[in-house]
Structures are given as structure tokens and as C-alpha cells.
Amino acid sequence: MNAGANPDPSTGPPEPQAKRKAELSTLLRMPGLVAIGSYMFLLAGIVVVYVVERRIEPLFLVFAPLFFAAGLGLMMLLRWAWALTSAAVALLAASFFWTCMTQHIFFYLVHGLINLVFFLYLVRTEVRAKLR
Numbered sequence: 560m561n562a563g564a565n566p567d568p569s570t571g572p573p574e575p576q577a578k579r580k581a582e583l584s585t586l587l588r589m590p591g592l593v594a595i596g597s598y599m600f601l602l603a604g605i606v607v608v609y610v611v612e613r614r615i616e617p618l619f620l621v622f623a624p625l626f627f628a629a630g631l632g633l634m635m636l637l638r639w640a641w642a643l644t645s646a647a648v649a650l651l652a653a654s655f656f657w658t659c660m661t662q663h664i665f666f667y668l669v670h671g672l673i674n675l676v677f678f679l680y681l682v683r684t685e686v687r688a689k690l691r
Contacts, residue, residue, distance in 0.1 A: 589689060591680045592633055599630030599644060638690045641681060648677045
């Protein structure tokens with residue numbers, strides 16, 4: 560038998576279709592990333608709605624594309640999106656905890672705890688190992 564007659568297809572370069580399936584499989588094994596990415600999309604929408612309703616200043620529109628990019632990049636398993644999302648949820652948690660302590664509103668404590676849970680999920684080594 561000739562070794563070149565039946566080449567092993569697994570030794571060749573991976574096909575783009577197989578690469579996408581592997582990436583989707585990795586993302587589906589980590590549903591927390593999908594939830595946090597969706598949360599970032601929700602935050603982007605909330606910022607836009609609040610600016611339109613004049614609840615916050617138009618300067619805050621800077622955050623909407625950053626939140627959107629962070630959510631999209633996180634679902635694509637990009638390391639820069641992980642860093643952007645981690646910073647966003649950590650700062651939001653601190654902001655909500657501060658607001659809870661100064662205004663004594665329970666809702667801000669709950670929202671801060673949710674952001675803290677998201678941050679703690681993102682800093683796990685298993686999550687960081689899956690990013691590229």
C-alpha cells in the first residue's frame with residue numbers, strides 16, 4: 560500500500576465550515592457568555608432609549624456602541640471584547656453599589672449583584688482559556 564494513496568483528511572488545514580462549527584460548539588458549552596453578550600445588547604438599547612426620553616445626557620450615547628461591540632465580540636469569543644465587557648460590568652457593579660449605599664434603594668443592590676456575578680463568571684480561567 561502506498562502511504563500517499565489515502566491521505567488522512569484530518570492532517571490538512573481546517574475548513575472554514577468546521578472552524579465555525581467548533582466555535583459555535585465552544586460558545587454553546589458556555590451559555591454564560593451568550594447571556595452576558597445579550598445583557599450588553601440590552602444595555603446598549605437602554606442607553607439609546609434613555610437618551611431619546613431625555614433621562615440621561617446625549618453624551619452617554621458613546622457607551623451604546625461600546626456595549627454593542629462588547630456583546631458581539633464576546634459572542635465571537637474575542638479577547639478584547641472580554642476585556643471590554645469585564646471592565647463594563649465591574650464599573651457598573653461599583654456604580655450600582657455606590658448608588659445603593661447613597662440612596663438606599665434595594666433595586667440598585669440587586670442590579671449591582673447581578674453585574675458582580677457576571678464579572679465573577681468572566682474572570683474564571685475556563686472562560687479566558689476559550690477566548691482568542
